[in-house]
Amino acid sequence: MAGSVPPLIVLTRPQGKNALLSAALRQSGFDSLELPVLQLQPLAIEAGQVPDPGAFDLIVFVSSMALAAYESALVNFASPGFGGVLSRRPLFVAAVGAATANALRGSTVFSGTPVLQPAAQASSDSEGLWPQIEAKLSSIRSALIVRGQTGREWLGERLEAAGVRVIRHASYRRSVAVWRESQLQKLRGSGVPLRTVWLLTSSEAVDAVFSQLERHGLLHVLRIAGFVVVHPRIAERLKLQFAGRFPDAVLPAVTLCDPDVGSMRQALAAVASL
Numbered sequence: 001m002a003g004s005v006p007p008l009i010v011l012t013r014p015q016g017k018n019a020l021l022s023a024a025l026r027q028s029g030f031d032s033l034e035l036p037v038l039q040l041q042p043l044a045i046e047a048g049q050v051p052d053p054g055a056f057d058l059i060v061f062v063s064s065m066a067l068a069a070y071e072s073a074l075v076n077f078a079s080p081g082f083g084g085v086l087s088r089r090p091l092f093v094a095a096v097g098a099a100t101a102n103a104l105r106g107s108t109v110f111s112g113t114p115v116l117q118p119a120a121q122a123s124s125d126s127e128g129l130w131p132q133i134e135a136k137l138s139s140i141r142s143a144l145i146v147r148g149q150t151g152r153e154w155l156g157e158r159l160e161a162a163g164v165r166v167i168r169h170a171s172y173r174r175s176v177a178v179w180r181e182s183q184l185q186k187l188r189g190s191g192v193p194l195r196t197v198w199l200l201t202s203s204e205a206v207d208a209v210f211s212q213l214e215r216h217g218l219l220h221v222l223r224i225a226g227f228v229v230v231h232p233r234i235a236e237r238l239k240l241q242f243a244g245r246f247p248d249a250v251l252p253a254v255t256l257c258d259p260d261v262g263s264m265r266q267a268l269a270a271v272a273s274l
Contacts, residue, residue: 006030007195007226007272008186012037012205014065015177021199024265030272033186036177037208042069043149043173050074051144051169053109054088058116058133058143058164060155061095064103066146069171071109089113091139094132097124097259124259125231126155137162149173176208179216187218197226197272199264203237210241219245226271227252230259 009025009032011018018034025032050073053059061067094116095101101117104110116136118128133140133155142165145156149170156166187194200206213219223246229235235254242252257267 005195007197008033009268009272010035010187010196010198012199012209013201014038014040020261021264021268024261025268028265028269030269033183035179035183035187037205037212038202039175039177040065040148040172041175042072043170045073045076045171051167053090053144056142056144056167057091057140058136059090059093059110060129060133060143060145061093061100061104062145062147062151063097064100066148066171067095067100067103067107070146070169071107073171074109090144092116092133092136094129096126096129099259123231125233126152126158130155130158133159134162137164140164143167144169146171174204176212179212184216184218187213187221194221195224195226196221197228197268198222199268200227200229200234200238201259203234206234206237206241210245214245222246223249225252226274227254228257228264228267228271229254230257230264232256 009030011021011032011034013036015036018036022032022034050070053074061070089110090113092115093104093110093113095104096118098117101115104113104115116129116132118124118132122128122131143159145151145166145168147168147170149172151168156168159166187196198209200209210219210222213221222242227238229238235256238254239251242249255267255271257263
């Protein structure tokens with residue numbers, strides 16, 4: 001992407017999750033656009049719909065949003081005087097990523113409960129988490145998986161195959177974010193082809209980016225874009241969408257990085273400097 005005008009780095013994570021990365025990029029001399037493509041909202045939960053955490057040996061949270069929404073529902077529908085203290089704790093809580101694991105360690109509700117997470121060298125996903133759970137299977141008879149309205153079934157099916165009773169609970173929903181005209185104008189540029197580098201952190205975000213840009217007549221921006229993703233599955237989804245929209249184009253190079261601010265900043269800066 002060598003040229004006189006540096007590319008615009010587009011940060012697509014949900015609202016509130018882009019500020020630190022945007023500041024880090026700005027300090028490194030890069031211009032960025034905060035453009036959330038998905039909104040995450042807690043689901044409306046009624047009394048009796050919140051699974052009792054004390055009824056499970058293991059609770060898996062797929063994201064920090066899943067944890068926050070579940071804890072909020074617990075507090076809203078718990079008995080008077082709950083105060084965030086469980087009468088019975090699960091034996092283990094688990095997270096597929098470091099950020100969610102850190103949120104669990106800081107949680108008032110689950111304070112002191114052992115946290116399982118992928119090892120440092122493992123992938124931040126269900127496959128990376130599984131060895132940690134597998135080592136504790138002799139103590140696990142029931143598990144609760146807290147996630148969005150939709151999600152992968154790999155971990156739940158693996159637990160069920162091991163004889164564990166599994167309940168899946170949706171604590172939040174994803175919806176496509178509404179883009180402001182000022183954001184679209186920045187993407188349109190000044191009439192010359194705009195070079196961009198996109199950070200994509202979920203397969204759902206990939207689908208939303210392509211559909212949103214197509215709707216606004218800006219799909220062509222992606223033809224000459226660079227991409228950074230945080231998991232190989234996201235890269236696969238991106239290339240599938242790209243091939244479907246630009247069948248005559250060479251598939252783009254996609255850079256993979258870890259989902260922490262330092263790694264994402266470094267990867268984005270490297271791609272933007274090409």
